[in-house]
Amino acid sequence: MPNDSRILTHPGLQPLWDSMKRDRRQQQFAAVGLMMLALFLIVIGVTSRYFVWALAGGAGATAALWWLFKLLTEQPLAFWRKHLREEPESIVWVYGLITERMPFGFKTTASATLHLVEDDGEIHAFGLQPDELRLVTKTLNRVLPHAEFGYSPEREMKYRGEVTNFKGRDRFNRIK
DSSP states (O other), X not given: OOSOGGGGGOGGGHHHHHHHHHHHHHHHHXXXXXXXXXXXXXHHHHHTTOHHHHHHHHHHHHHHHHHHHHHHHOOHHHHHHHHHHHOGGGEEEEEEEEEEEOXXXXXXXXXXXXXXXXXXXXXXEEEEOHHHHHHHHHXXXXXXXXXXXXXXXXXXXXXXXXXXXXXXXXXXXXXX
């Protein structure tokens, strides 16, 4: 347990909390969009007497309603704050991965993913901006002093039981 639980309100973790809020909001928009599409299919199916479309729309509306209900009842931000405050030792490995898109050799975009690996093998990934990744990782290092930080094939083998074969890994390891 961290010595000071105020660290969870540190500005260094704000990008992580914002990422969780953004992901949840995007899922809610997708669920509402699916609901609108399903209701449109129901209207089209009933008015044109293609009841298969209405049936598909009904099934889609039911699925969207279930998804929306699930999204509204779960509170991931509160869960993670409580989890990091009460059970920080369950997170055993933290690493970030920056993906750069470089068509024709020109860097166009970059994105970062923060991975939190629990002791039971469950992996949680959060999308961040590349410049925020280092700040969040550094702050998490204070919250999770017992966890291992940084990626290595040995750690991946230890926690996942397999090594992801990234294209170009051999070339990268020879350069080091």
